[in-house]
């Protein structure tokens with residue numbers, strides 16, 4: 001029946017559930033579990049989970065490394081939650097804010113038998129909901145009955161995992177003329193993904209020739225840099241510099257991708273900034289939170305370019321990964337145009353770390 005939600009729709013619902021602190025039901029390979037985000041766990045929900053069975057905590061291998069917890073499943077660690085700890089124990093394992101002040105002492109009881117599939121699915125879902133990558137799971141018997149009895153969203157591992165790894169198709173929803181400081185001939189296009197995720201934007205400057213390489217910039221949202229003029233990064237000057245160059249050349253396209261904080265979201269980026277104030281660099285901070293260096297999906301940049309009719313670019317960037325991803329997804333990068341602007345005393349170390357650890361061109 002067509003009114004039944006598809007897995008894409010169920011995943012969108014599950015993201016909201018997890019953000020709200022509601023459990024979701026995960027199932028796969030004959031097993032089933034309730035999963036709840038550690039970040040939005042209430043004391044009552046922890047009590048409720050314990051009434052069902054033994055509760056385990058899923059963490060990424062990155063987070064486990066900081067906690068010195070054993071990882072038996074490559075990318076995921078599964079820790080048994082002791083019966084005598086409260087919500088603050090879970091919080092301290094999930095959130096590195098107080099790692100230095102109150103180091104979490106193991107040894108932790110790390111699970112090595114059974115499958116980590118449902119734990120991995122919970123982490124993937126929680127990352128896509130832009131929460132701290134940590135989930136509590138408790139096994140249940142009959143997933144379908146449990147979900148319908150309690151009105152919970154039911155997610156199947158085999159169907160969901162490939163979808164979570166894919167880039168959702170994007171569709172143009174609206175476009176209009178937008179004169180900007182850099183060029184009077186501007187046009188803003190809004191693209192919406194099918195998975196209910198963030199919209200992304202493209203600002204077209206002039207009327208670029210679709211048969212020649214276009215001067216292009218893939219800009220990732222940075223509220224602090226773009227809007228507030230933060231001195232901790234170079235995003236604001238890069239945004240304005242790219243538009244200015246497009247204005248001067250009379251043509252270009254700037255994609256504004258809503259992947260704040262290299263894809264971890266603004267709340268997590270502020271957590272990373274707090275860790276940076278404790279002395280960690282931008283990459284270490286991401287790892288301590290349980291994220292990879294860069295959680296962005298640049299494939300959507302190629303898709304937007306193609307939808308706008310472009311297949312070759314002169315790419316304004318210092319990031320070799322952006323070039324590799326463009327080429328990999330069928331957009332030819334005929335030239336890399338360096339974008340070195342906005343270095344200052346506050347972001348010098350950040351820019352140096354990008355060069356030394358993330359391979360950025362100097």
Ligand SMILES: Nc1nc2c(ncn2[C@@H]2O[C@H](COP(=O)(O)OP(=O)(O)OP(=O)(O)O)[C@@H](O)[C@H]2O)c(=O)[nH]1
Nearest residue numbers: 219220221222233259260261262272282317318319
């Ligand atoms: N997680 C995290 N994200 C950051 C930090 N500083 C800046 N960002 C984010 O990094 C992204 C900056 O991306 P881009 O401007 O595309 O920079 P880039 O990947 O270095 O590539 P180019 O600028 O093209 O050379 C934005 O999403 C910022 O919000 C940080 O310390 N931690």
Ligand SMILES: [Zn+2]
Nearest residue numbers: 222225233235
């Ligand atoms: Zn920035």
